[in-house]
Structures are given as C-alpha cells and as structure tokens.
Amino acid sequence: MNQPLVTVDWLAARLDDPRLRLLDASVELAAPGFDGDYRVESGHAGWLAGHIRGARHADLLGELADPQASFSFALPDPQRAKDALRKLGLHDDSLIVIYDRSDGFWAARLWWMLRSLGIDAAVLDGGLRAWIAAGFSLQQGESVEAESGTLSTPAKYREGFWIDRHDVEQVVAGKADGTLVCALSAALFDGSAVTRYARRGHIPGSRNLPARSLFDDDGRYRRGAALGEALAGLRQAEPPLLLYCGGGISAAALALALTMAGETRVAIYDGSLQEWAAEPSLPLTTGAAPA
Structure with a gap:
C-alpha cells in the first residue's frame, strides 16, 4: 500500500484476503464540562457492540501506550509496541488497515506509530461511519483469537517522527x-x-x-x-x-x-x-x- 488512505470499497473487496489485518483503534474521549475535565476510556466496549468483520481492537490506552508515563497515549517502548502488534496478528506481509468509530484521529495516531516503526499500513478513509453509510454490515462480540504475528522489523523508532x-x-x-x-x-x-x-x-x-x-x-x-x-x-x-x-x-x-x-x-x-x-x-x- 503506497497511499496512507484506502476506501471502503477497496476494503470490502479484500475483506476475505488472508493477509488482511484490520485494526479498530477507537478510544472514547468525553467532551469536557470544565477546565481540567479529562475523561478517557477504552474503545473496547464499542468494538464489541459493532465492528467490521475480522477487525481486532488495538488498545491505544493500554498495550500500545507507556503505562509509566504521566500522560495518556504516551509512545510505548518500541519492543512493547512490537509485542502488542504481534499479539494482534501482524506479519511482515500483512495488509494492515486501521479505522476508528469517530473522526479518524485515533486511526491516524496508530498509523503514524506504525510508520515510525517502519511498518506499512493505511487508514480507512471515513472510518466506521463511511463503512456503515455505504451499506456494509458489522460484526458483534469477540473475534476468534488471533495467532501471534511474526514481525521482523527492528524494535526501534525511526528518527524524525x-x-x-x-x-x-x-x-x-x-x-x-x-x-x-x-x-x-x-x-x-x-x-x-x-x-x-x-x-x-x-x-x-x-x-x-x-x-x-x-x-x-x-x-x-x-x-x-x-x-x-x-x-x-x-x-x-x-x-x-x-x-x-x-x-x-x-x-x-x-x-x-x-x-x-x-x-x-x-x-x-x-x-x-x-x-x-x-x-x-x-x-x-x-x-x-x-x-
């Protein structure tokens, strides 16, 4: 994938491709009611309620973040990130597509992280909303446990990102x-x-x-x-x-x-x-x- 975006039609045509790894990067961030009102939750519950068939939930709050940092979504140690991505079933030859349930910002965050690790991926343009608007169906509940991936890229962030x-x-x-x-x-x-x-x-x-x-x-x-x-x-x-x-x-x-x-x-x-x-x-x- 040479472009950072793919369309819902592109994805629908490849939904059964065994190389496809579809990641839902959703996070729930509430609008503040007053200064300092910071409330954030995992998007896992929303993923359970409805996701594109085969999608796995990528946890930007937990496994794909630094648990010791003083702020949310902190960039994890590169080995921690690579381990989490392997757990999501990513391989060197995977077609990785990322989406979220809202504005595409969460998907872009994971895309940038992967890119900084030297891993090629794309974001679903319009996200889950575009998928639903196009008339495509959703899956509910847990997915089948994914086999661990075999990423061989070095556990190192590239300079300049x-x-x-x-x-x-x-x-x-x-x-x-x-x-x-x-x-x-x-x-x-x-x-x-x-x-x-x-x-x-x-x-x-x-x-x-x-x-x-x-x-x-x-x-x-x-x-x-x-x-x-x-x-x-x-x-x-x-x-x-x-x-x-x-x-x-x-x-x-x-x-x-x-x-x-x-x-x-x-x-x-x-x-x-x-x-x-x-x-x-x-x-x-x-x-x-x-x-």
Missing part, C-alpha cells in the same frame, strides 16, 4: 529550527473554550491549523486542490513542522494530511498539552495566532 518536551523547549527558546503547529480548534488554541487540560492556551510561537478543517462534510480527508488549500497556511513555514494537540492524536491526522501532500519533515510532540500544560513553569499563551 517524534519530539519530546525538551525539543519543544529548544524551539520556543529559539535554539532549534522548526515551526510549532497546534492541531486543536481555534477556540482551544486562543483559550476561549473549555479545555480538558490543566491550563488554557497554546505554546508560544505556535501556528494553528485545526485538524478538523482537513475533512469534508462526509468525514473523509480532503484531496487535491481542497487539501492544498487547507494546508496553504503552512506552505511557507520553517521546517520541520512540529505538530501537537492535546495528546498527540489530532496532530496525527494533520501528519497524515501533510504526508499525502508530500511533506516529509514532520514530527509529533508526543506529550502535547497534556504534558506541557500540567507543568506550571512551561509557558502558555492565549489569543489568536499571528496572521
């Missing part, structure tokens, strides 16, 4: 190159909306490109000229593009869109605002981004 708090501090201080880009909504960026995180606002010097602006009314990624227009504000930005959001999830959708547009110097700040806003000594600012 992830940055940490120290890297961001260097950019903010003007000691490292790059443009920080917040993928959250304009209201979360400027601090006018209730936030799940410890403080409102954005990292100083950031640009704002809401990930939701990358999708059409049907929940599919914009293509061609429409995608180019959505990304136009970053065309003259100083590379690399250093993406963040609340927990490195919306940022992954932006990373996928940038990849489709041919951008290669892109990295995600894993801790994002969950980590940054929780440390009072780190600067946050409010107000709109500069024109």
Whole structure:
C-alpha cells in the first residue's frame, strides 16, 4: 500500500484476503464540562457492540501506550509496541488497515506509530461511519483469537517522527529550527473554550491549523486542490513542522494530511498539552495566532 488512505470499497473487496489485518483503534474521549475535565476510556466496549468483520481492537490506552508515563497515549517502548502488534496478528506481509468509530484521529495516531516503526499500513478513509453509510454490515462480540504475528522489523523508532518536551523547549527558546503547529480548534488554541487540560492556551510561537478543517462534510480527508488549500497556511513555514494537540492524536491526522501532500519533515510532540500544560513553569499563551 503506497497511499496512507484506502476506501471502503477497496476494503470490502479484500475483506476475505488472508493477509488482511484490520485494526479498530477507537478510544472514547468525553467532551469536557470544565477546565481540567479529562475523561478517557477504552474503545473496547464499542468494538464489541459493532465492528467490521475480522477487525481486532488495538488498545491505544493500554498495550500500545507507556503505562509509566504521566500522560495518556504516551509512545510505548518500541519492543512493547512490537509485542502488542504481534499479539494482534501482524506479519511482515500483512495488509494492515486501521479505522476508528469517530473522526479518524485515533486511526491516524496508530498509523503514524506504525510508520515510525517502519511498518506499512493505511487508514480507512471515513472510518466506521463511511463503512456503515455505504451499506456494509458489522460484526458483534469477540473475534476468534488471533495467532501471534511474526514481525521482523527492528524494535526501534525511526528518527524524525517524534519530539519530546525538551525539543519543544529548544524551539520556543529559539535554539532549534522548526515551526510549532497546534492541531486543536481555534477556540482551544486562543483559550476561549473549555479545555480538558490543566491550563488554557497554546505554546508560544505556535501556528494553528485545526485538524478538523482537513475533512469534508462526509468525514473523509480532503484531496487535491481542497487539501492544498487547507494546508496553504503552512506552505511557507520553517521546517520541520512540529505538530501537537492535546495528546498527540489530532496532530496525527494533520501528519497524515501533510504526508499525502508530500511533506516529509514532520514530527509529533508526543506529550502535547497534556504534558506541557500540567507543568506550571512551561509557558502558555492565549489569543489568536499571528496572521
């Protein structure tokens, strides 16, 4: 698969391919009722209630995260990630397709993780909603236990895909190159909306490109000229593009869109605002981004 997206028709035609490994990366993240109202749950229950036939639930909160980190969805140790992926039945020659039950952001997060491990995968454009809208059926309950996979790729993340708090501090201080880009909504960026995180606002010097602006009314990624227009504000930005959001999830959708547009110097700040806003000594600012 040379493209990061596949259509529901493409998937439906290959649903019985023995090489197919279909992963449901859904997570349930509640809308906040007040600042600091962070409530997140596994998407396993939703997967049990209905999933595409043959799909296995990929646990971004547990097995595919670092349990010792101070923030959710933290990038796991590469060996832990590889072990979890083997448990999901992935092989070197697997056709790996990832989807989720909502906006495709969770699927993009897992896609970026796999890509950083050197594992080829694709995201189902439009996710489960597009599958249902096309008239395809769902399966309920547990799937047959998957045999362990035999991934031979090294348990190592490739350079240039992830940055940490120290890297961001260097950019903010003007000691490292790059443009920080917040993928959250304009209201979360400027601090006018209730936030799940410890403080409102954005990292100083950031640009704002809401990930939701990358999708059409049907929940599919914009293509061609429409995608180019959505990304136009970053065309003259100083590379690399250093993406963040609340927990490195919306940022992954932006990373996928940038990849489709041919951008290669892109990295995600894993801790994002969950980590940054929780440390009072780190600067946050409010107000709109500069024109």
